[in-house]
Amino acid sequence: MLAYIIRRVFQSLLVLLVVGLVAFSLFRYVGDPIDSLLGQERTIADIDRVRESLGLNDPFVVQYYNFLANAVQGDFGISYRQSRPVAEIIAERAPATLELAAVSALFAIGLGIALGVFTAIRRRGIAANVIMSASLIGVSLPTFLIGILLIYVFSVELDWLPSFGRGQVTDLGWWTTGLLTASGREAIILPAITLGLYQMTLIMRLVRSEMLEVLRQDYIRFARARGLRERAINFRHALKNTLVPVITVTGLQLGAIIAFAIITETVFQWPGVGLLFINAIQFVDIPVMAAYLMLISVMFVGINLIVDLLYFAVDPRLRIEGRNT
Amino acid sequence: MTDKTSDLPQPAAVQRPSRFKELWEADLVYNLRRSPVALVSLIVTLILILAAVLAPLIAPTNPFDPASLNLMNGFSPPGVPNAFTGETFLMGTDDQGRDVFSTILYGMRISLFVGVSAVIFAMVLGITLGLIAGYVGGWIETIIMRIADVQLTFPSILVAMLITGVAKGFTPPAYRDEVAIFVLILAIGLSDWVQFARVVRGATLVEKNKEYVQAARLIGRSGGGIMLRHILPNVLSPVLVIATISLALAIIAEATLSFLGVGAPPTQPSLGTLIRIGQGFLFSGEWWILFFPAVTLLGLALAVNLLGDWLRDALNPRLR
Numbered sequence: 239m240l241a242y243i244i245r246r247v248f249q250s251l252l253v254l255l256v257v258g259l260v261a262f263s264l265f266r267y268v269g270d271p272i273d274s275l276l277g278q279e280r281t282i283a284d285i286d287r288v289r290e291s292l293g294l295n296d297p298f299v300v301q302y303y304n305f306l307a308n309a310v311q312g313d314f315g316i317s318y319r320q321s322r323p324v325a326e327i328i329a330e331r332a333p334a335t336l337e338l339a340a341v342s343a344l345f346a347i348g349l350g351i352a353l354g355v356f357t358a359i360r361r362r363g364i365a366a367n368v369i370m371s372a373s374l375i376g377v378s379l380p381t382f383l384i385g386i387l388l389i390y391v392f393s394v395e396l397d398w399l400p401s402f403g404r405g406q407v408t409d410l411g412w413w414t415t416g417l418l419t420a421s422g423r424e425a426i427i428l429p430a431i432t433l434g435l436y437q438m439t440l441i442m443r444l445v446r447s448e449m450l451e452v453l454r455q456d457y458i459r460f461a462r463a464r465g466l467r468e469r470a471i472n473f474r475h476a477l478k479n480t481l482v483p484v485i486t487v488t489g490l491q492l493g494a495i496i497a498f499a500i501i502t503e504t505v506f507q508w509p510g511v512g513l514l515f516i517n518a519i520q521f522v523d524i525p526v527m528a529a530y531l532m533l534i535s536v537m538f539v540g541i542n543l544i545v546d547l548l549y550f551a552v553d554p555r556l557r558i559e560g561r562n563t
Numbered sequence: 564m565t566d567k568t569s570d571l572p573q574p575a576a577v578q579r580p581s582r583f584k585e586l587w588e589a590d591l592v593y594n595l596r597r598s599p600v601a602l603v604s605l606i607v608t609l610i611l612i613l614a615a616v617l618a619p620l621i622a623p624t625n626p627f628d629p630a631s632l633n634l635m636n637g638f639s640p641p642g643v644p645n646a647f648t649g650e651t652f653l654m655g656t657d658d659q660g661r662d663v664f665s666t667i668l669y670g671m672r673i674s675l676f677v678g679v680s681a682v683i684f685a686m687v688l689g690i691t692l693g694l695i696a697g698y699v700g701g702w703i704e705t706i707i708m709r710i711a712d713v714q715l716t717f718p719s720i721l722v723a724m725l726i727t728g729v730a731k732g733f734t735p736p737a738y739r740d741e742v743a744i745f746v747l748i749l750a751i752g753l754s755d756w757v758q759f760a761r762v763v764r765g766a767t768l769v770e771k772n773k774e775y776v777q778a779a780r781l782i783g784r785s786g787g788g789i790m791l792r793h794i795l796p797n798v799l800s801p802v803l804v805i806a807t808i809s810l811a812l813a814i815i816a817e818a819t820l821s822f823l824g825v826g827a828p829p830t831q832p833s834l835g836t837l838i839r840i841g842q843g844f845l846f847s848g849e850w851w852i853l854f855f856p857a858v859t860l861l862g863l864a865l866a867v868n869l870l871g872d873w874l875r876d877a878l879n880p881r882l883r
Contacts, residue, residue, distance in 0.1 A: 253713050260729065264729055264732050264733075267733075378864070379861070382818075382819060382823075383838075383857055383861070386838070386845070386857070390845060401846075493718070497720065497721040498718070498720070500823070501822075501823065504822075504824075505842075515724075516825065518728070519727060520825060522728075522731055522732055527729075527732065534721070542716050
């Protein structure tokens with residue numbers, strides 16, 4: 239077990255080092271930093287001095303090490319476009335993305351489990367079949383079209399909800415939140431649904447198929463024979479046993495939510511990290527791109543590691559297998 | 564009854580068809596005839612592909628020829644004569660007076676070109692690496708499959724975006740628009756090879772222990788020859804299924820990237836770029852600039868997707 243954990247942690251670090259290498263070569267070899275720092279009138283002595291002071295004459299490995307050391311301390315350099323430290327811009331934008339991701343994850347998990355249980359219990363009902371067919375359409379629609387469709391229905395035609403931005407934002411010092419004001423809460427509804435819809439259908443279908451599997455088991459039949467109430471059987475006995483795969487899938491989908499936030503944020507002009515990243519690609523703002531690359535990899539590798547380890551903790555069978563290998 | 568049978572070709576006169584042809588005629592086509600959904604999606608796909616290929620012949624105007632544009636035609640609603648010029652456009656015009664129907668035909672060309680090229684690129688790369696990983700094994704296999712595992716933990720659209728960003732960073736600004744289409748193909752292809760590699764490796768692992776491979780090895784064929792001529796033809800049917808489903812995903816990925824403004828440039832608009840442009844007119848009431856490209860994209864992606872689903876069921880004998 240310990241050997242497995244060490245091996246997984248080691249692998250994760252290796253992945254991060256490789257991603258760091260990509261980010262670093264982008265940072266180091268795209269454009270000439272000397273050009274952007276010194277103007278047209280410069281002497282060779284000037285160039286040499288700046289090269290030396292920036293450490294550009296150091297061996298590759300030393301430069302890479304310095305880059306990583308700075309990145310670990312949260313220093314990603316200065317944005318070409320906004321002329322401000324990248325870390326500052328990201329820290330300013332992160333609450334918007336995290337809030338959006340959290341709300342849509344809640345939406346996906348809550349509604350996904352509820353609908354999954356419902357469609358499993360009322361398997362032959364009309365409502366369940368309608369929901370299942372609708373979910374198929376939902377899966378095949380591209381995220382950005384879902385967003386546009388929601389904007390069209392709820393902002394253009396019905397004029398109920400805002401189509402862009404975060405609404406009124408409250409500043410809590412190190413965190414800005416839109417959830418405390420009415421306009422902020424209204425603004426988050428459409429983006430959160432757009433972002434969470436795919437995960438919602440995924441969780442719903444997973445819960446449904448797991449529930450159908452579990453409901454067929456002997457202990458459910460035995461619980462029925464004991465005369466337990468239907469609700470107790472469904473929720474206390476069946477749903478509980480479907481949750482292990484749901485936890486893993488949800489954990490892994492958390493990464494996908496962060497990734498698809500880029501699309502949602504662009505559709506709704508949500509001032510988060512994803513929109514920042516897309517703008518950075520459009521205007522080739524290398525420091526921002528490199529920083530986002532590093533951050534998102536840390537997040538993904540971390541989530542995967544945690545899910546893997548969680549699996550170990552939740553499922554005792556894996557632990558026995560792990561001991562044999 | 565006798566009349567009817569005499570019309571049919573005489574079995575004795577026809578040479579026995581090759582195994583591939585026999586399978587094709589007996590199974591796949593029969594299956595297709597029995598599945599209306601597959602038949603409809605095949606017809607829709609073929610019509611859309613044909614329309615895209617023949618766009619210069621079908622399109623009423625060439626939307627990229629400034630001489631054919633008239634600004635007075637701007638914002639003509641679909642099917643209604645323009646107030647100033649009296650011209651009628653099937654799907655209306657955009658703000659520049661470009662015929663939406665023509666831009667869709669040309670846009671679909673770019674969407675399909677990028678999608679098909681990206682899938683072919685991913686397929687060649689995935690099959691090559693999968694064959695090598697499965698047949699050669701050892702540390703080469705470990706490295707290839709590790710890379711595949713790591714890449715699989717990232718959503719493919721994110722991988723494609725990152726590659727687009729990196730490639731953009733490395734090309735000089737003057738050439739960015741020119742190479743944008745090829746950057747797209749590279750990015751989507753590289754984000755999608757893993758599926759092919761995994762399936763081909765799995766099938767190769769099964770095939771390489773079969774007798775015909777041992778026989779080929781005994782008569783002294785080289786490793787490359789065995790992989791290409793003996794194993795490859797036997798692992799192709801799952802590849803075909805993945806390729807079809809990948810095509811639908813690639814078309815959507817291309818549209819997404821172009822919609823976000825990091826894909827096809829405005830000078831060569833794909834369906835995604837058209838939707839991006841159309842979104843700007845959503846609030847001012849010119850719905851057709853957005854609606855028709857979006858519906859075309861959906862139809863194309865859905866038809867190819869359904870075709871892939873059907874192909875998977877038809878080629879997998881276990882499901883029947």
